[in-house]
Amino acid sequence: MARSLYRFYLYVVATALLIFAITAFGSLLSTGLAFTPLRGTYQSIPTQAQLVQAVSYACVAFLIAGLLGGLHYWLIRRDLRQEPQAAHSAIRSFFLNTTEGISVAFGVPLLGAAISSLASTNYSGVIFIWSSALSFLLLACLVHLERRRTDEPTGLALVFQRIHIFGVQLVLLFTVTAFFVFVPAIREVIDTLFFGGAAQCDMNSSCNPANPFWLLISLLWVAGSWIFYSWMARQDRSLATRLIFHGLGLAYGVAFLLRGCFLAIVVLLHLGYRDTVHLTQILGYQGTFDFFSPLILGALLIGIYVWSLNSSVRQELMRLEVLRLTMLAIVGAVLAGAFWWGLGRLLFNELGIVFPTNGVLVDHQAWFEAWALVLCGACYVLVDWYVRRVYKRDGELVAGPRRGYVLTLLGAGVLASAIGLAVVLYTGVTTLLGSAVSNWQLAAQGGLSAFLVGCILVGIYLPTALREHLFKGSEAPHEEMPSSLVVQQPTGVAPEEGHEEQLALPQDAAIEAILDALLANTLSRDQAAARLHELIHVGK
Secondary structure, X not given: OHHHHHHHHHHHHHHHHHHHHHHHHHHHHHHHHOOOHHHEOOOOOOOHHHHHHHHHHHHHHHXXXXXXXXXXXXXXXXXXXXXXXXXXXXXXXXXXXXXXXXXXHHHHHHHHHHHHHOOOOOOEOOHHHHHHHHHHHHHHHHHHHHHOOOOOOOOHXXXXXXXXXXXXXXXXXXXXXXXXXXXOHHHHHHHHHHHOOHHHHOOOOOOOOOOHHHHHHHHHHHHHHHHHHHHHHOOOOOHHHHHHHHHHHHHHHHHHHHHHHHHHHHHHHHHHOOOOOOHHHHHOOOOOOOOHHHHXXXXXXHHHHHHHHHHHHHOOOOOHHHHHHHHHHHHHHHHHHHHHHHHHHHHHHHHHHHOOEOOEOOOHHHHHHHHHHHHHOOOHHHHHHHHHHHHHHOOOOOHHHHHHHHXXXXXXXXXXXXXXXXXXXXXXXXXXXXXXXXXXXXXXXXXXXXXXXXXXXXXXXXXXXXXXXXXXXXOOOOOOOOOOEEEOOOOOOOOOOOOXXXXXXXXXXXXXXXXXXXXXXXXXXXXXXXXXXXXXHHHO
């Protein structure tokens, strides 16, 4: 306990002093960058007094942090030499992984924003962003080098490392999403390269389109950082953790790919209806019909997460057949969401025509969106048929993916029907009591649509779950066991108390039973060896 408190003290002080030195470096860097063109048009060059203050503060901070921090770092190295297990301690892992993770989570998006700001000719006020980003990343590099000095952690230290790697990967995934979809970087690159900035300027002759080079660099930076953490995560041997994070990431990528297909189909339907779709609606700042960004992002996410999941097969953590059906089940679940959501939208539009609401009409845009969702998710029917076919052929092998797929859709149906019924009852009761909510007809129609779609899902997948025994402990119906093999108690070995002299088991099961008994200390080593020899002799 005393040693742990001492170690905790060392890492607290050393980390705090390192952050203090990095803060001084950031302040000095901010002052230095103010002498460069990065200061922009509206920021003045620092005065001599400001420069002297920044340099003095940096020197004082480096001196104090260097002396005290160097002393405590030497004490940390001595602790590692005296106790080798200190390299795998939870305290060391917590401070190193937490500091590095937070630094990367802030540094990567800040540097991406700083680089993308160079694409505009009128950038200003980006010095603070540049200095902060570089300071965070310098801190992350220093801590990462220290973390690499020790071997692979175990126990609680490994838990902190997994939180760092998978947590930061999740943050970077949202960062990539923001840069690829919510920030008009891809739209501006496509507009500048292929349309000469027509969507950005929109008939403004004095407009200067964004520089696509810096936009591409910023996109490559955030995407490359996320891919690097994905590469780090693939070395983890926790199959459950990787399936959860990478499986959800794969579903996330498929959802964005479907989003891009959905918008592209809507644009095609508008053009087929002879509506005018302006370039600014696709590549403009708002990008109402921007299908390029989600298509590119979805393809990138799917490629990286499929590669990450395939590494579990190369590490022999999962069989290839099981992994393929797992990924197919994930894709099928997302496709099913789009398909049934689209059917719900079609039903809602139909109810709006049968029971018209005052002042609210069902326009062709609503029909376009509903049919686009149905068309995007139409492949779900083929996926569902294939998953069912593979399960009938190899039940035990693919029981897990099949169970997850069926229960996911069954749960979605239960939730949709429950929420839809609640909305219908709520709007109906409040209307009967004379306290109707605003637009209660639309709410009731939406609730009824959700209820009917949910009932259809439950009607399809509840009998399937019952028929395939998915609510029971066994993942698949047991197949006929191979012919039994009788293993006799070997001569000269006294049977232990409470153990039968004969094992009427299949050969594989007999070997596993002997190994389990040996691990449970109910058999001695000599007894287990004798029984294995007898098993081999009978097998011959």
